[in-house]
Amino acid sequence: MSVMNFGGRSLDLSLPHVMGILNVTPDSFSDGGSYNSLDLALQQTGKMISEGASFIDVGGESTRPGATPISVQEEMDRVLPVVEAIKQRFDVVVSVDTSTPSVMTCSARLGAGLINDVRALEREGAIDAAAQAGLPVCLMHMKGSPGTMQNDLVYDSVVDEVAAYLMARVAACEVAGIHRDKLILDPGVGFGKSLEHNLTLLNHTVDFARKGFPVLIGLSRKTMIGDVLGASVENRLYGSMGANASTYSQGARIFRVHDVKPHVEMLELMYRIERES
Numbered sequence: 001m002s003v004m005n006f007g008g009r010s011l012d013l014s015l016p017h018v019m020g021i022l023n024v025t026p027d028s029f030s031d032g033g034s035y036n037s038l039d040l041a042l043q044q045t046g047k048m049i050s051e052g053a054s055f056i057d058v059g060g061e062s063t064r065p066g067a068t069p070i071s072v073q074e075e076m077d078r079v080l081p082v083v084e085a086i087k088q089r090f091d092v093v094v095s096v097d098t099s100t101p102s103v104m105t106c107s108a109r110l111g112a113g114l115i116n117d118v119r120a121l122e123r124e125g126a127i128d129a130a131a132q133a134g135l136p137v138c139l140m141h142m143k144g145s146p147g148t149m150q151n152d153l154v155y156d157s158v159v160d161e162v163a164a165y166l167m168a169r170v171a172a173c174e175v176a177g178i179h180r181d182k183l184i185l186d187p188g189v190g191f192g193k194s195l196e197h198n199l200t201l202l203n204h205t206v207d208f209a210r211k212g213f214p215v216l217i218g219l220s221r222k223t224m225i226g227d228v229l230g231a232s233v234e235n236r237l238y239g240s241m242g243a244n245a246s247t248y249s250q251g252a253r254i255f256r257v258h259d260v261k262p263h264v265e266m267l268e269l270m271y272r273i274e275r276e277s
Contacts, residue, residue, distance in 0.1 A: 004136055004182070004214070006093040006113030011054055013214045016248055016267035019055035019095060019256040020048030021220065024078045025062045041082050042089065049092050052264035055114065056090075057256055058082050059097030063118050063191075065223075067146040072100055080106055087111035095138075101129035108133035114184075116216075116256075118142050118191060120169040131177040138184040138216050138254075139169045143192025150192065158197040159204045162187050167211065184254065186216040190224060198224040202247055209251025217247045218256035241266055 002014035011017060024041055045056050060078030061070055079096060080103070086094050087110060095114040096107040104115050104126065113135060120139040121127040130137050141162045144152060155161050166185050174180060185208055187201045198219075208215050225231060225239035237259050244255050244263060248270055257263045 006055075007108070007111060007135055009091075009093050009113055011093065013253050015253070016271055017054035017254050018052060018260050018263050018267065019057050019216070019254055020045075020051075020053035020260045021256060021258050022048070022056050022058050022082070023062070024058060024060050024082050038081060038085055042085055045086050045090060045092075048260045049090055051261035053092065053260045055093045055095045055254070056086060057095040057097050057116055058086070058112075060103070061098065061100075063097075063142075063146045065146065065150045065190075069147070072102055075100055075103055076106065079103055080110060083107050083112050084110045099123045099126060101125040104129045104133055108135055114138065116140075116186075118146075118188070120166070121173065122169075127172060127176045127178070130173075136182040136184060137173065137178060138186050139166055139173070140186035140216075140218075141165050141188035141191065146191075153192065153194045153197065155197060158193065158200055159207055162201060163207060163211070166208070170213070180213070184214045184216050185211065186218060189217065189219040190222045195224050195227045198222075202243055205247040205250035205252050214254060215247075215252040216254040216256060217244060217252045219243050220255075220257040220259070237262060245270060 003010050003012050022041060022044060048056060058079055060075040083094050093113040095116045096112045097116045098104060099117050099119040115130050115135050116138040118140045119142060121130055170180060170183055173183060187208055189198050189201060220240045221233050221236040225236040229239045231239060241262060245266060248267060255263055
């Protein structure tokens with residue numbers, strides 16, 4: 001099934017979609033502190049929608065390597081006013097980048113359309129909260145936690161192990177009452193992986209797409225691009241686009257990015273070429 005309903009707004013996931021990143025945190029690796037006031041967050045949301053974003057991904061907890069955990073109340077104070085304000089002003093799917101059950105529940109009540117969880121609903125109470133919210137969920141693979149995930153970068157086969165983990169989480173979701181038609185998979189580029197692991201996963205995107213779920217890729221401006229190109233965070237657009245283009249050609253359809261317009265234009269052209277072939 002290519003059409004998925006995101007809290008009342010349906011999107012055809014046989015087409016490429018761009019998810020614009022809106023970090024309402026002071027310490028995210030790329031844009032920390034840039035949008036942690038409501039006015040600035042709404043300005044950036046409007047800009048990303050005008051550039052073609054299908055999703056706005058609101059995150060209140062930094063999950064960069066070594067990130068410090070925050071309290072539930074702090075995350076709610078950061079995220080919920082932004083979700084509410086976006087839904088009052090814009091016709092767009094709001095994705096909530098959270099692992100916290102209460103944030104999932106409250107965001108759904110405010111009109112969010114997608115739960116995007118880097119911990120794949122493993123936090124206590126999260127899977128039940130997601131099931132009760134009734135929204136689609138993106139399940140991501142992460143080895144360990146943000147504070148420790150880069151300390152133990154050992155896999156026998158990174159593709160097989162990531163795929164096995166994600167399919168186990170799919171099974172857990174089904175047991176909890178979340179239908180597989182509401183699930184999206186994200187291999188978790190940069191979350192507990194070395195450069196070699198990340199490149200291997202990206203080269204095997206097709207293996208995840210063949211599982212029968214939409215695939216989301218989140219690699220925008222990440223360290224792996226800097227490692228390959230020697231580029232600083234603010235100079236990783238071209239590398240991000242190249243890697244995302246590779247995954248689109250293998251079946252990925254949702255792309256979580258900081259730079260919306262260049263990706264929308266690239267993916268539109270790739271789709272048109274593909275359609276005419």
